[in-house]
Amino acid sequence: MLNTKRIRKSFPAIRCGRMISNNAASTQIPVQLLDLMKKLAVSYDNVHRGQSRSSILTTEAFESSYDTIAQFIGAPSRRNIVLYRNTTEAINAVMYSLMTEFHDGDNVVTTYMEHNSNYVPWYGLTHEILPKFGINVECRLAKFDKETGKLDLDHLSSLVDKKTKLVCCTGASNFLGTKTPIKEIRRIADASGYKQPTGENKSYLLIDGAQTVPNTYINVKELDIDFLAWSFHKMISPFGVGALYAKEDLLKNMRPFLYGGDMIADGMVTPEKVSYNSLPWKFTAGTPNILGTILSAQGLRLLMDFSLDKKKYFMTGKALDSSDIKTAMENIEAHETALIGEAMKILSEIPSLKIYGPKDPKDRTSLVSFNYEGISPFKIAEELNEFNVESRAGCHCATLAHYYYGLTLPASCRLSFYVYNDIKDVRKACDAVKKCVQFKS
Ligand SMILES: Cc1ncc(COP(=O)(O)O)c(C=O)c1O
Known part of the structure; x- marks a missing residue:
């Protein structure tokens, strides 16, 4: 306890x-993060945009925050982590990045227990955006049991077929409290037979982890999740930072959601061709939420210390032990x-x-x-x-x-x-x- x-x-x-x-x-912010904010206020600068000691140190702290975040969910490396403003933006980023990958007749399966962040983007894609390009994609909704609050896996399974590009499901409902069985949902997505451009025959699995990552042990490799989105303001850090985990091959092949500065390969912009930065910076267009990112990663370290009841990780460079x-x-x-x-x-x-x-x-x-x-x-x-x-x-x-x-x-x-x-x-x-x-x- x-x-x-x-x-x-x-x-x-x-x-x-x-x-x-x-x-x-x-959630609320602990004094340790407020103190860190004050400390950073006198030393910070922009990242990847300066030669001063402040800029270099801030860049190091910013980049290593991605390592902490990756370690926390068992991701292979920082290359798997993209930071946005919140869960909502992270899910929208997947939607926009995959938008050009959908074919006429495809479908997306989500559930009746989703937060609007994991339904409305798929509604927008399938009802508003793709039809404008003459592409018809269905958005299907799996039921849950009104008495038990549990997701109806048989119904979910009946909706997933060889035209299901993506299964999008919450890890826990923010209304019912229900924890969903991610491994079983993964099995259903795996069995679809959808032909992905990578040659794999399965549906991608996106988990909305907004109510799961703050309170549950989640290891994306063990669960074989393709996309995981969550927000740090629900786990003792300030507002303004949300994360998207995705498998590296997916991120490599995906279109950026936002285009602009810093997401391009150094000097690789000409009127004819633009080449993108390496991961994860390909997805970091414009000046990011630098302080928020550092505080969020330290927030994870502090949460670990709180839970383990010892000072071990906060404000250290120690890798998080699995x-x-x-x-x-x-x-x-x-x-x-x-x-x-x-x-x-x-x-x-x-x-x-x-x-x-x-x-x-x-x-x-x-x-x-x-x-x-x-x-x-x-x-x-x-x-x-x-x-x-x-x-x-x-x-x-x-x-x-x-x-x-x-x-x-x-x-x-x-x-x-x-x-x-x-x-x-x-x-x-x-x-x-x-x-x-x-x-x-
Ligand atoms: C399950 C779930 N998904 C998504 C969100 C959206 O999170 P955010 O507002 O940080 O984008 C929430 C927020 O309450 C949530 O509970």
């Missing part, structure tokens, strides 16, 4: 009395299972409270969404705020899933916990929900 007592001391937001329970949207990563992330997962188990126990004591998603805490991440007949989820969230409990009401951008339940107001109220929450937070939040709904419908 995590040493939450120690972890909490690092978060100014907690020290000033806030009860943070809307972590599925964004067994430490596994232990650290399994500790976080176990902590979250304990928290969500307690939340489910208390919330399920409330008569008529509809809780969405899997019943078994082991099958879900540490978020819980619910509705209470006769009281708007917005009203519940506002009242929770009166009890100093931070929640989120709305569709959480999982609009398809809310309509799937037949909710005419596509909304629910959600509580979500992270590494700095303890069991007292969970009890406080869930007891407050009791107070908000009892005797009021």
Whole structure:
């Protein structure tokens, strides 16, 4: 289990009395990263664009951040990592980069439990962009079980065929909390028989890791994921950086999403021909979010230290040890299972409270969404705020899933916990929900 007592001391937001329970949207920043930001403020410069000591040191710190990020998810090297603003931009980048690869009659398979970031880009591609070029590509949606909240693998399998270029699935639903079985989804994508330009016969697999990478041990090689997208603002780093992992061959052959400076091979721009930079810089057009990148990589190191309860990686050049990563992330997962188990126990004591998603805490991440007949989820969230409990009401951008339940107001109220929450937070939040709904419908 995590040493939450120690972890909490690092978060100014907690020290000033806030009860943070809307972590599925964004987590808080620890003081160590704020101090690092101050330290960098006096020494930083642009990267790949200067000969000063500051520019060289910043370039080194920036580039080595890619190594940390690659190591964290078990990627072979920094060449597999492309950084964007967030998960949404990373998924859009895959869509735009692969846009010219689709053939008439192809399809993309995604699911009803996706965040809009992993549905709307595929909707846009298949309903708006490709038809303008006379190319018809279908976007298919796999169902989930409304009772258990689990993805219907038989249905998914029935949708995937030899015309499925890509299967796009979340690693965990940000509304239901459901963790999806990535290995089984991989097997389904592998069996499609789609002829990729590389000569492989299978569908690519894109995993939206926004709710998975922050709390689960993910090794892209073991899971054989083709594309993985996630955001650092959901795992103790500041806003503004999201990552895309992709297999090197894919990135080599893919068109850049953004064109411009620094993504071209040195001097290789003429009116006739432009050649691109080596990976990963081929995908880094324009001045990147340099400070955000350094802070995000250090945020990963600090998260490891928090979870391992020792000072080992933060602000060092040590490569992340794979067994430490596994232990650290399994500790976080176990902590979250304990928290969500307690939340489910208390919330399920409330008569008529509809809780969405899997019943078994082991099958879900540490978020819980619910509705209470006769009281708007917005009203519940506002009242929770009166009890100093931070929640989120709305569709959480999982609009398809809310309509799937037949909710005419596509909304629910959600509580979500992270590494700095303890069991007292969970009890406080869930007891407050009791107070908000009892005797009021
Ligand atoms: C499952 C999932 N996917 C994608 C996103 C989008 O992340 P971002 O807003 O960082 O692009 C979120 C954010 O809540 C999410 O929960």
